[in-house]
Amino acid sequence: MRQVTHIFKKEFKSYFLSPIAYIVISIFLLVIGWFFFTPFFLYDQASLRQFFILLPIIFSFIIPAVTMRLFSEELNVGSYETLLTLPVTFTDIILGKFLASVLFVAAMLVPTLTYPATVSLLGELDWGPVLGGYIGAVLLAASFSAVGLFASSLTRNQIIAFITGMVICFGLTLIDKMLFFVPRSILGVVGYLGADFHFQNISKGVIDSRDILYFLSVTFIGLYGAHLAMQRKK
Amino acid sequence: MIHAENLTKYYHDLCAVDQIQFDIQKGEIVGLLGPNGAGKTTTLRMLTGYLRPSSGNIQVKGYNIEENPLEIKKLMGYLPESAPLYHDMLVYDYLNYVADIRGLDEGRKDKRIHTLADLCGISRVMHQPIGECSKGYKQRVGLAHAMMADPEILILDEPTSGLDPNQIVEIRDIIKRIGEEKTVILSTHILSEVEATCNRVIIIHQGKIVADGGMETLKQSAGGEYLIHLSLKNAEMSAVETELKSIEGVIRLERVDVNGGHLSVKLVCRSTRDIREDIYVKMKNTDWLLLELYQETQSLENIFRELTKEN
Incomplete structure (x- = not known):
């Protein structure tokens, strides 16, 4: 666990050493701010519903951009070799990098806390769904980070890592919008696979163990995939 | 360890x-x-x-x-x-x-x-x-x-x-x-x-x-040979060859260079015997002038090239 902390600290710090962090945070805040507040006054409702509807789509391309360098850069520069010959296990490395990514996304969400603050000044805001939404956002960030980490462990090219991660995340987000094309017999299963479906449940303020279990499963599968990819490189 | x-x-x-x-x-x-x-x-x-x-x-x-x-x-x-x-x-x-x-x-x-x-x-x-x-x-x-x-x-x-x-x-x-x-x-x-x-x-x-x-x-295991380089003045190649080849332990004699009356030769010798004394004794009886004599043991380079030749 001590090693996980060291790797986490190093990765988290190095996000802020390169310009990527600032670019990603700016793009995130610009995009979500614009799309949330543009129609906000038309709806005339003091709720963050629209914000949480947008979040999975935006996370689908922001989070792979956050995670793309975690393994690909190491593989490309060759520092992967120095890292693996230090006294750390695969699990230490994966967890350290994963936590760095999740906390980075959480840090990215912090400025958006001004949205509920602003909205509550404008009208009567129900804080339950807001709290649920942020819990869901962190769970969603964890799942997508794990997926992005897996994509990054596959290749030494960051662009390929980004696109692979984005395709999987978009797939998970959009799959329950495409149920129309799916045969009736597997409708339930496919619907259950949708990340958006589970996220919207939580962001309504309903914290259901099934939704939490879903996000934890996706996280676990992503991290395990990264572990397998590392094993294969030996 | x-x-x-x-x-x-x-x-x-x-x-x-x-x-x-x-x-x-x-x-x-x-x-x-x-x-x-x-x-x-x-x-x-x-x-x-x-x-x-x-x-x-x-x-x-x-x-x-x-x-x-x-x-x-x-x-x-x-x-x-x-x-x-x-x-x-x-x-x-x-x-x-x-x-x-x-x-x-x-x-x-x-x-x-x-x-x-x-x-x-x-x-x-x-x-x-x-x-x-x-x-x-x-x-x-x-x-x-x-x-x-x-x-x-x-x-x-x-x-x-x-x-x-x-x-x-x-x-x-x-x-x-x-x-x-x-x-x-x-x-x-x-x-x-x-x-x-x-x-x-x-x-x-x-x-x-x-x-x-x-x-x-x-170095010992590789070949069991060493080299002696000689540089002479006033000497004919044929005479040098007959004189030096008769020394026990010399395997081969090669001419390296002739230049302005200087003759440089290389002797390949068995490492069981040091022949530098014999060379001196032989040369005393001739009117060759010795400019240079040095011994070269098998260098790591030779061993390396010998062992890693593409075959």
Whole structure:
């Protein structure tokens, strides 16, 4: 666990050493701010519903951009070799990098806390769904980070890592919008696979163990995939 | 200390390392020599646990690499080829991070980093990003990284590549000093480096060990011949040939050069007999003038070329 902390600290710090962090945070805040507040006054409702509807789509391309360098850069520069010959296990490395990514996304969400603050000044805001939404956002960030980490462990090219991660995340987000094309017999299963479906449940303020279990499963599968990819490189 | 048994590594169908065996004792400085693609780096990578052998077994201080990779990694410091490190980290931050992972406690950490900075001569670049350092400095940072926890075994893959001649001498001194108490394995294709630093040489060719031993035994075992170079004035080639060939122990005589009345010849001799006295006795009776005479034992270069010829 001590090693996980060291790797986490190093990765988290190095996000802020390169310009990527600032670019990603700016793009995130610009995009979500614009799309949330543009129609906000038309709806005339003091709720963050629209914000949480947008979040999975935006996370689908922001989070792979956050995670793309975690393994690909190491593989490309060759520092992967120095890292693996230090006294750390695969699990230490994966967890350290994963936590760095999740906390980075959480840090990215912090400025958006001004949205509920602003909205509550404008009208009567129900804080339950807001709290649920942020819990869901962190769970969603964890799942997508794990997926992005897996994509990054596959290749030494960051662009390929980004696109692979984005395709999987978009797939998970959009799959329950495409149920129309799916045969009736597997409708339930496919619907259950949708990340958006589970996220919207939580962001309504309903914290259901099934939704939490879903996000934890996706996280676990992503991290395990990264572990397998590392094993294969030996 | 290190025991490797039947180490084999396949990359898909390509056999990079083929049934290698060796034992390395504490306090040895072992040079791993071989032409490009011989399997040096692959062997080192397997020893450090970065690559898993396709078959075979490695034991370090009684630990098996499959069962206790962490224990082995704690004993080892490793500098990979061309020192791949994080480019956007500061040198100090990086060493600090390695010290943390290596489990140095807070009190000892700063002192150790400073000692290493002095030893490797990187005090000047401590607050520069690694990516902005020159190749030589990167290599030194890599060396400091490898020595961080004062490891019992130091494994260096081409430690002096990219350094200038002064730095090479410094690094060799450091390696020798460490080798007095620790075990060092280094790979290189610079032969003089092995002669200057190592007390044992393992030559690898096409994934197999073709020679293993101390510098002296290696030189004796290879060929059993030595050379004598002669430079003469006032001498005819035919006369020289008949006179010198009659000396016992001379295998062959070759003309090297004729130039302005100077004749240079090379005598290939059996190493069982020193013929320098006989040459002198022979020459006393002639009116040749001797300008130069020197003996050349088999150099590591000759041995290396002999053993790693493509066939």
